[in-house]
Amino acid sequence: MSFTAFRASLRRQALSASFKRAELRTSSFRKYSTEAPPAAKSNTGLYVGLGAVVLGGGVAYYLYDSSSDTAKATSTALKSAAQSAKVATNFVPTKADYQKVYNRIAEVIDDAGDYDNGSFGPVVLRLAWHASGTYDKATGTGGSNYATMRFQPESLHGANAGLHVAREVMEKIKQEFSWISYGDLWTLAGVAAVQEMAGPKVPWRPGRIDGFESHSPPDGRLPDASQGAPHIRDIFYRMGFDDQEIVALCGAHALGRCHTDRSGYDGPWTFSPTMFTNDYYKLLFDEKWVWRKWNGPKQLEDKKTKSLMMLPTDYVLTQDKSFKKYAKAYADDVDLFFKDFSAAFAKLLELGVPTQQFVASEAWIMQTVDEQKS
Incomplete structure (x- = not known):
């Protein structure tokens, strides 16, 4: 029997009171997760940074020296161009479009072969965490908004060692859904990783835009595991x-x-x-x-x-x-x-993103693959 075929039944067993810790020690399969609340009523409005042909396609992020006035002007122009492109093509992604991305992420997470117990889920979750955890509330810098781990030196920061694996996995999905920004893709992947590995529902909103190397935060903002x-x-x-x-x-x-x-x-x-x-x-x-x-x-x-x-x-x-x-x-x-993690993780994924950029007035709850099949 395939992994996907009996994943839902194992999840339901895991939620029951009789699901013992000893069972977890011998199984790497995932349990059923909680029911999703109703979807947000409003998802209208133009998504400023979905990436359309310009930003989300990755064309802009390497073009200019970010410290120059030219770079700032170019950044503004590119964001405006992306917005104009959305209007011209009359394409405003809906929750259903993001659900398709989520579903593809879930498929890729399971398609890990011999890598780390057969799942890319943990390393994808780490990517979302590290891309968001650089936020500094005092300066308003860092966070998930610009997906700056695409650039050096942030990609080479010691705390991000090994995350090239997750970025490469996500790049395949980016090529398939070129309209989504890297920031939205990575954070949505973190949500999918938690939910598809039997974790709690995590509310999520799209709206992050792709920035430039100049937006990269300095090294040292992520936890050092040797400290107290x-x-x-x-x-x-x-x-x-x-x-x-x-x-x-x-x-x-x-x-x-x-x-x-x-x-x-x-x-x-x-x-x-x-x-x-x-x-x-x-x-x-x-x-x-x-x-x-x-x-x-x-x-x-x-x-x-x-x-x-x-x-x-x-x-x-x-x-x-x-x-x-x-x-x-x-x-x-x-x-x-589960309740407290969901709230804290949703907050983490939104750090550094201006409120006006978010598309949905309320965060969406994405359905797991098993829920869609049931």
Whole structure:
């Protein structure tokens, strides 16, 4: 039986109270996710930065030295040209158009072969996170609006090592749907990754535009896994998150694994790295963690199986009083975790995007592939 054929039934099992943690350790399949609320009533208005023939097609982002007046003028002209092109072709993407992109992303995520437990989902989620997590509320710079990880040196920042895999996967979809901006594509991919790997529904709105190299944020805005609580707060407070949101966002470590040829760290956080659960928090409290003896950077491993890892920034959640309170709550209540993660992740994906750019007056809830088939 194919992976897709019985994915829906496994999801439903996963939502039941009888779905045991032991089952997660032996299965990388995904559970059923929550029902979608009604779609937004309004999606009218011209999408300023969908990318049309000019921006979204990627023609503009490499043309000019961004520090010059010419670049600024060109940027404005290109955005206007994109808008004019939309009017001329009478093409205003609807939720249905974005749902098609979502569906294609879901297909590609599953088509990973032997890569990382057979799914591109975790690395695609990381792309969306890192493309958004550079936001600085004090200066209004960074964030997902300009998709600047397409450029060097941001693409070469140490925290982004290995994300060329996700960008290359997304590039195939960009060629198929040239009208969508990279920022919208990457963030929508993050939403698809969470939902298709049994996570919560994440509201999402289109409206990001593709910028220039000059819009790239400086290095050092993403978390350093070797640091402690003060560093974590510096990074997340800069974006506008509080302690509860910090801990909720850390729950994305339920997915994926570290690679020695990228971050230097090694191993998965959970026994089911392609299923979005609250096991990340459960394991933090239920397992005994010891420092791993090896030639790599300082990390922890579970004493029992020595097959799992935790970063110093993960372990902080069990040591800092405020962080621990939320981490323990999420370990005890998966529904609470899903609710808080959804809200924090949706907020993260919109950082740096001017409100007037968003197309929908309300965020859309995209349907999973299984929901569409049921």
